[in-house]
Amino acid sequence: MTDIHTPGSKRTLGTDVIIIGGGIVGASAALALRQKGVAVVLLERDFCGSRSSGINYGGVRRQGRLEAQLPLSQRAHHIWARLPELIGIDGEYVRSGHLKLGVNERDMASLENYAQMAARYELPLEILDQQSLRRRFPWISPTALGGSYCAEDGHANPRLVSPAFAHAARRRGAQIFDQTPVSSIEHDGQRFIVECPQLQVRAPLLINCAGAWGHRIAEWFDEQVPLQVSCPNMTVTEPLPLFMDASIGIEGGSIYARQVSRGNCVIGGGQGYTTSDTTARPGREAILELMKIASALFPALANAHLIRFWSGIEGNIPDRNPVVGPSHTTPGLFHGFGFCGAGFQIGPAVGEVLAELIDDGHTPTPIDAFAINRFSTASSTLMSTCIVSGDE
Template sequence: MSGTNRTDADVVIVGGGFMGIASAFFLRQRGRSVVVLERGLIGQQASGVNFGNVRRQGRYLPQLPLANRSREIWGKLPELIGHDAEFLMSGHIRVCYRQEQDDALEVYAREAAHYGLKLALYRGAELHAKFPFLGREVLSGSHSIMDGHANPRLAAPAFGRAAARAGARLEENTEIATVEKDGDLFRATSTDGRVFCAPNMLITAGAWGNQLSTQFGEAVPIMVNGPQMAVTEPVPYSIQPVVGVTSPMLEEIIYFRQVARGNIVIGGCARAPAFLDQRRAKVLPESTLLQFKQLARVAPAVTRLNIIRVWSGVEGYMPDDHPIMGPSGKVDGLYYAFGFCGHGFQLGPGVGDVMAELIDTGATSTPIEPFAIQRFATTANATPIAA
C-alpha cells in the first residue's frame, strides 16, 4: 500500500500517555524513527490527572529495579528534556496505625535494602517530633528521603516536546480503528483512513490497552475505574514529604502532598466508575467526605482547609496489581506497556527507557519478566470491567 495517507517508521506507538511518549523519546535517542498515535492530546488521560507521586517505597519488590532506573532519570530531567516537570525530592513517608502494618514496614525496609532502597523507620515520640503534623493515632512511619513528587500535567507533555525536537512524529487527535500485522509490517489504521506502518509496534494505551491487545489474540482481564482526587486552597508551605497511609482497608489508604505554591493535593480512600467510551471517570461526593474523615486521623490540621477542585481519570487495573510490560507472547515485533494500576507515574521515564532498549536490542538490563502478558494467557474472561 502506498500514497499520501501512509506513514512509515521503525516503531509505531499507539497511545500518547507517559509510557508511550517517554518510549518515543528514548527510541529517538537510539536513532529509531517513531510515530506516536494519540486519540486526544499527549498526556491527557491518566498520565495527566494522577496524584503525581514519585515514590519507590511500597512497591512490589521485583519492580524496584525498574523504579530505581526511573528515579535516576527523574533526577536528570532538566538536562535530558529541558524541563523539570516540577519534580521535587521532598521525601516520602509511609505511615500506619496498627502493629501488624508496623511489622510489615520493618520487613519491607529490610528487603528493599537489597534493591538499593534505603528506608528509615520512625516510631512514637521520634516520629511525631520529626513530622509534627501527623495525628496522634499514627503509630509509625517509613521514610524514603530520595522519593518525592512532580506535576503530572507537565511531565508527559514535556517528554512529548522533547521527543518532537528529537525527530519523533506525534499524531494527536488520531483515533485508531484497527491494529494488525500484515507480513513483516504492523499497520495501524485511523478512523479517518490514515495508515501508519512499521516493523515494530508498541501499545501504551492505558486502560484501553486490552482493546488493542485483543486484536492480536491477547485479551487481558483489565478493570477500569477512577481514582478520587482533590486539591485544597493554598496555605504557607510547611509539609515537605509526600505522605501515604498503608492499610489493608482501601478506605484508610489516603495520600497527600503539598506543592511549593501551597496547595495540598489529596488522593485515595475510594475508587469510582470509569467509562472507556466516554473517556471519563467521576468523583463521588462521598469519596471526598471520606478523604476528609481519614485526613482527620493522619493530619488533622489539613481538614481546616477548603477544597477548591476535585477530579478523576480513567485508570486500568490488573487483577494482580502489576502492569503488562514487555514483548507479546504471540506476535514478533509487538510490545506492550499498559495497565499500571494507578501507580505508573513514577515509572514513566524508566518504562520508556526500558522499552526503547528492548525494542532496539531485543533485551533489557532491567528485569521485567513478572509483568509479561503471558501470565494471563489462560484467562477466560478478559472483558474490561468498571469497578
C-alpha cells in the first residue's frame, strides 16, 4: 500500500482492493482479504456497522431462505460457530433454535415442502403439528397450527457483531475510513480512482458493498439492478420474565420475535418510511398492528411496555436474491449488495466468497443465481416489487 501525501493537498492512497461500504459484508470481505495478505482500503460513509447491518433484527437463520442461498448460508453457519476466534467477541450469538410458525393449512403445506427441499442441503428441519408445538412451546397461542423447527439456528446482537468485523479487519491491517463518503469513481482502464472529500484511493480492484445504495454504484458502470428500498419496523420491550426459548418467524413473514438473556423481546414486522435518502422512521400504525399480532400469538406480551422503536433502509430485489459476484461490464469490479433484509447471517460467507473471487479467481460456493447480468431492461420491468420483512 502506498501513501502519497503533499501538505495542503488531498491525501492519495494506492492499494490492492478498495471496498465501498462497511456493513457486515464489506467488513468481512476486508477481514478475509487481509487473512490472505491482500492490501485493503475500506470506505464507509457513516460508521462501520451503523446501517442495516447493525440495526436489524439479529436473526442468524438458515431456515426459510431461497434454495439458491442455502449453500452460502450453510457456509456462513460454520463461520458463526467460530465467531470469537474470528472477531474477538461472541456477539451474544446463541443457537436458540429457529421456529417458523404456520397459522393455516396452506402455511403448513408450505413448511413441509420446504423441509423436503432443505434436506437435500443437509439442513435438518422438524415439522411440528399443533399438539407437538403446544407441548414443546406452551407460550405460543393455539392460533398457530404448527411449525418448522431448526434446532441450530439462532440469533445475535447486530450492534456488536457487525462493527466487530470491521475492528477485526483493522487489527489485521486493513485501512478503514469511517465518515468518508464517496463522491465519484472512475476507471482509467487499469485502476479505479475513488474520490472522497479529503481522500483519493487508487486500486486495480473494487468491491461494491454499498447496501441499499449499491445499485447506484453499479449504474456508474452501466449495470442496472431493479432495487427498491424498504424500511422494516423494529421494537423492543421492557425486560420480561424469560419465556421465549426460540427465535420465531411466521410463514409469510408478518412478524418475527426473539428474547435476549436480559429479558427484552425484540419484535419486527411491517414497514416504516424514509425521511431522507439515508434515514428512516418506524410507522406508528404499523407498530400498533405489529403488537396486536404479536400479543395474539404470544400472550406473555399482552401487557408489555415498548421502550424503543426504530427502522432502517434495506435494499430489495424482486427475485429476493442478492447481487454477488463480478461485474459484467468492468474487469476488476465486484458486487455484494441487495440482501433483501436477510444479509446478517450470510454476510460473513459473502465476504469470504468475494475474497476468494479476488485472490483465487473462483469460489467453491455456488453463486450463479446472484449474477448481476440476470437483469435486463425487458425482464426487470415485468418483475414485481419484493417487500421483505427484514427478518434478519
